[in-house]
Amino acid sequence: MFAYHFMVNAFRAGTIVAVAGGAIGWFMVLRRQTFAGHTLAVVGFPGAAGAVWLGSSAAWGYFGFCGFASLLIAALPHRGGEQRSDESAGIGIIQAFALASGYLFVSLYRGFLNGVNALLFGSFLGITDTQVLVLLVVALAALGALVAGGRRLLFASIDADVAAARGVPVRTQSVLFLLLLGLAVAEISQITGTLLVFSLLVMPASTAQSLTARPALSLALSVMIAIAITWAAITVAYHSQYPVGFWIATFGFACYVGATAARHWNTRLRGRAPIPT
Amino acid sequence: MIAFAANTTGLGDMLGHPFMRNAFVAGTAVAVAAGLVGYFLVLRSQVFTGDALSHAAFTGALAALAIGIDARLGLFAATVAAGVAMALLGHRGRANDVVIGNVFAWILGLGVLFLTVYTTSRSAGNGAAGVNVLFGSIFGLSTSQARFAAIVAAGLIIIVVAIGRPLLFASLDESVASARGVPVKALGVGFLGIVGATAAEATQAVGALLLLGLLAAPAGASLRITTHPYRALWLSAALSLSAMWGGLTLSYLAPSVPPSFAVLAIATGVYVMAVASSSVARQIDGRRVPAIGVTKTSGA
Numbered sequence: 001m002f003a004y005h006f007m008v009n010a011f012r013a014g015t016i017v018a019v020a021g022g023a024i025g026w027f028m029v030l031r032r033q034t035f036a037g038h039t040l041a042v043v044g045f046p047g048a049a050g051a052v053w054l055g056s057s058a059a060w061g062y063f064g065f066c067g068f069a070s071l072l073i074a075a076l077p078h079r080g081g082e083q084r085s086d087e088s089a090g091i092g093i094i095q096a097f098a099l100a101s102g103y104l105f106v107s108l109y110r111g112f113l114n115g116v117n118a119l120l121f122g123s124f125l126g127i128t129d130t131q132v133l134v135l136l137v138v139a140l141a142a143l144g145a146l147v148a149g150g151r152r153l154l155f156a157s158i159d160a161d162v163a164a165a166r167g168v169p170v171r172t173q174s175v176l177f178l179l180l181l182g183l184a185v186a187e188i189s190q191i192t193g194t195l196l197v198f199s200l201l202v203m204p205a206s207t208a209q210s211l212t213a214r215p216a217l218s219l220a221l222s223v224m225i226a227i228a229i230t231w232a233a234i235t236v237a238y239h240s241q242y243p244v245g246f247w248i249a250t251f252g253f254a255c256y257v258g259a260t261a262a263r264h265w266n267t268r269l270r271g272r273a274p275i276p277t
Numbered sequence: 278m279i280a281f282a283a284n285t286t287g288l289g290d291m292l293g294h295p296f297m298r299n300a301f302v303a304g305t306a307v308a309v310a311a312g313l314v315g316y317f318l319v320l321r322s323q324v325f326t327g328d329a330l331s332h333a334a335f336t337g338a339l340a341a342l343a344i345g346i347d348a349r350l351g352l353f354a355a356t357v358a359a360g361v362a363m364a365l366l367g368h369r370g371r372a373n374d375v376v377i378g379n380v381f382a383w384i385l386g387l388g389v390l391f392l393t394v395y396t397t398s399r400s401a402g403n404g405a406a407g408v409n410v411l412f413g414s415i416f417g418l419s420t421s422q423a424r425f426a427a428i429v430a431a432g433l434i435i436i437v438v439a440i441g442r443p444l445l446f447a448s449l450d451e452s453v454a455s456a457r458g459v460p461v462k463a464l465g466v467g468f469l470g471i472v473g474a475t476a477a478e479a480t481q482a483v484g485a486l487l488l489l490g491l492l493a494a495p496a497g498a499s500l501r502i503t504t505h506p507y508r509a510l511w512l513s514a515a516l517s518l519s520a521m522w523g524g525l526t527l528s529y530l531a532p533s534v535p536p537s538f539a540v541l542a543i544a545t546g547v548y549v550m551a552v553a554s555s556s557v558a559r560q561i562d563g564r565r566v567p568a569i570g571v572t573k574t575s576g577a
Binding site for chain 1: 327
């Protein structure tokens with residue numbers, strides 16, 4: 001399997017993407033911004049379609065659109081808690097409009113129809129060395145930002161009010177985090193396709209968070225699960241006829257269901273309240 | 278001016294084409310149903326659930342195509358089942374967003390599997406089938422399909438109007454409603470079943486990926502415009518309907534613009550205008566516009 005250069009590149013890219021997705025997805029799940037994450041993921045599609053239509057590189061479209069959309073979501077009226085209907089309606093509208101624009105670009109660029117499935121569902125094959133290098137640079141930048149601001153972001157994510165009282169700029173943190181999420185998503189979607197980014201963001205993170213309540217351990221676990229899922233999925237996809245996105249989603253979901261079941265069983269056994277996530 | 282004259286005569290013939298008539302018949306019913314259901318969806322902050330259902334619609338339709346049965350069968354089965362399942366998993370008929378996220382990411386993975394099975398096993402089918410499910414093909418509806426869509430949508434409208442009052446109560450104040458004997462959990466489950474059926478309907482009109490806009494945009498706009506619940510409910514339906522009619526007309530006049538994009542673009546435009554006018558009104562008044570289910574904390 002490793003005799004083929006494209007498989008080596010698939011593993012390199014997959015690992016980079018899994019590390020970034022596992023780490024940033026962990027904060028996304030903690031902050032309950034799964035809907036925003038999914039919307040950002042989907043925004044990559046019009047970005048790429050528009051860039052291809054205009055004849056430039058799809059990578060610019062991904063980064064440009066995802067960055068812009070994360071600022072747009074950050075500008076929506078935001079408040080935590082139960083009442084966030086206005087925000088969620090706004091996010092939903094951004095998402096649907098982005099997809100509609102993507103469809104418009106695709107139909108304006110005739111003959112591109114078979115490319116749609118590649119954009120939406122991605123492909124691990126045919127990744128070039130340059131792409132791997134770009135992925136690595138962007139992932140390192142995103143992870144560097146996360147390491148630099150991680151502690152304060154964690155504080156702001158867990159208890160925004162107390163963090164604000166202690167002088168943490170909660171609002172700025174929120175905007176910066178959305179930008180980071182947009183960046184990560186733009187990167188991952190170039191490999192997994194815009195519709196499946198979400199599985200790498202949400203599945204390892206929610207599995208890890210239901211297994212342990214300790215932040216550092218759970219973050220590390222999330223990254224490790226993401227890498228394991230990606231490697232397993234690429235290997236299985238290489239030997240089977242079904243696409244890698246399906247295997248990523250299936251392995252991820254199996255991990256999540258297993259973790260949830262284990263937690264329920266554990267709490268029932270010990271007879272105490274479940275660990276809050 | 279010449280182009281304009283040509284357009285107006287084009288507009289006169291528009292309903293002369295059977296495919297346009299079918300599109301209007303199905304589109305009208307679907308838009309009203311989506312506007313009504315979307316209002317409750319936004320009010321209950323369940324837009325993310327609608328997002329998940331749109332992916333279930335994709336998977337359901339492709340599963341049916343892969344097996345070789347009518348796509349609509351798979352569509353309705355998948356969305357209604359997914360809606361009810363998500364409601365049952367959650368507390369009081371509302372699902373947790375992490376649960377939703379995990380479930381629909383996997384459902385989407387299954388959709389990719391079915392797409393692969395479909396495109397590899399049937400030489401007649403190609404990538405376009407997937408694209409049609411994702412982005413809709415309202416101009417391709419046959420007369421019987423359009424009639425069926427309209428009848429189902431009419432049924433959904435009747436159900437929503439019938440359960441509107443208790444559902445409104447349960448959505449605005451769950452605890453008080455439940456104390457007053459409103460079956461909150463059953464309403465939540467039933468409501469998501471209805472959302473599922475509406476999603477399946479809307480998939481035929483604007484496609485699985487875009488139905489979220491038809492559910493969220495008119496409702497979001499009407500909640501910005503008025504605080505009166507019933508007025509907002511019907512306004513949402515009216516806005517959805519005008520987006521649908523406007524979009525179909527626009528797409529007829531400019532054939533390079535796909536109908537689903539035109540519908541979504543108008544719906545989004547209406548939402549943006551509603552947001553802009555409500556924030557202007559607030560600045561003029563110098564006070565917060567009280568809105569049901571809408572919270573604002575921005576300092577402006």
